[in-house]
Amino acid sequence: MPQTRKKTLSPSWLVKLGRCGQSIGARSIGSVAEAPLAGIRVLEVGNYMAAPYAGMQLADLGAEVIKIENPNGGDVVRGLGPFVDGESSPFIRLNRNKRSLALDLKTEEGKGVFGRLAATVDIILENLRPGTMRQLGLDDASLRPSNPRLIYVAASGWGQDGPLKDQPGLDIMAQARSGLMSITGMPAGDPVKVGVPICDLVCALYGTLAAVAALYERQKSGHGQFIDVCLLESGVSFAIWEAGKYFANGEIPRPLGSAHQTNAPYQAVRSEDGWFTIGAATDKTWIAFCRALGLQAMLEDPRYRDMNLRHEHRDTLIASIEELTVARPTAHWLRLLEAAGVPCAPIQDYGQVFTDEHLLARTYFWDAPHPTLGAVRQLGSPMRFSRTPVRRDVAGPRLGEDSADILNELGYNPEEIDRLLTKGVIGIAETVSSQ
Secondary structure, eight states: OOOOOOOOOOHHHHHHTTOTTOOGGGSOOOOOTTSTTTTOEEEEEOOSSHHHHHHHHHHHTTOEEEEEEOTTTOSGGGGOSOEETTEEHHHHHHTTTEEEEEEOTTSHHHHHHHHHHHTTOSEEEEOSOTTHHHHTTOSHHHHGGGOTTOEEEEEESSOSSSTTTTSOOOHHHHHHHTTHHHHSSSTTOOOOOOSSOHHHHHHHHHHHHHHHHHHHHHHHHOOOOEEEEEHHHHHHTTOHHHHHHHHHHOOOOOOOTTOOSSOSSEEEEEETTEEEEEEOOSHHHHHHHHHHHTOGGGGGOGGGSSHHHHHHTHHHHHHHHHHHHTTSOHHHHHHHHHHHTOOEEEOOOHHHHTTOHHHHHTTOOEEEEETTTEEEEEOOOSOOOSSSOOOOOOOOOOTTTTHHHHHHHTTOOHHHHHHHHHTTSEEOOOOOOOO
């Protein structure tokens, strides 16, 4: 990756921009020396979830992620509440460990800045509608001559080709078309989507995995490549059990509520004060389950002799179990099942999740500094490395917080940066008073 030498901007220029002589590099993004992707540079162009979530994963892994945002408002998520002192709470979590360059890509000078920056990076992430970057002259084919090692990841709703490629593709549309909504919810109930934007998020994870794989392959070939990931195929990729049924006997799966596609009892059951989940998915745990709850008679019932039969007769099986479990509270049953070694768990709301003592004991949550908000609680990364831990650095940046610094690193002098700022090609975050 080409290296750029950082220069020091004159105090007079900083004062002119209202930064009160404050150092541009005051917002440190460090602590990457031990992270797995330290030394990798990434440009992220996009809104909402897919590219930003992929960028967050790479930033957590130590990459320097520069988030390109329109100076007029930035990422749409900046406008989504709830807000804390004017800052979007979702944004400062989704965009942690990143730098923000507010840059108007519709201007020729903005395109020039982007091209100059793109020549220095390893990865570009974007989730604009297919063809948008090509219209701007900033697509993979346009950028590759100046950076043959570039890995370009394009995330979209339906993919870069095919009859749907030009259609808007949001998460709910992908959940609908991928089949996920056809199996989510209760039997004979209204259509229900997964509670989180699962297609957006898993598309981002596939994009991240593909980018890291391409980095590894580049070590052998010396060349980068273009990667196409989409929400639709990401959603379809979950259909392991469903494909097993359809391609075996033509069965089209339907909603099962919380029940498993092939096993029972493996679902939520009622208790006196709510619900809890059980997973007696093997013969061993089925026997332990029946003995722990005093349901030994079920062990002799031919309808429940093996897991396939238990699933076939799931309606009567669960009804018989709930005749017992509704008599006592959830905590009672969890104590019995845990002692017997049967997989089980309460159904927690997020108020309980975010204060869960197991997660706290594993220090999953952490506090990231923010220049105006102070400490901001963050979700942790599920990736735990024994030698090269993921980054825990800063909360999501203010819009344009790193614009001047990044252009300075590219070799732009103070007068050039001032001119781009005056013309609206770039934006720089407002200075926070230190008084």
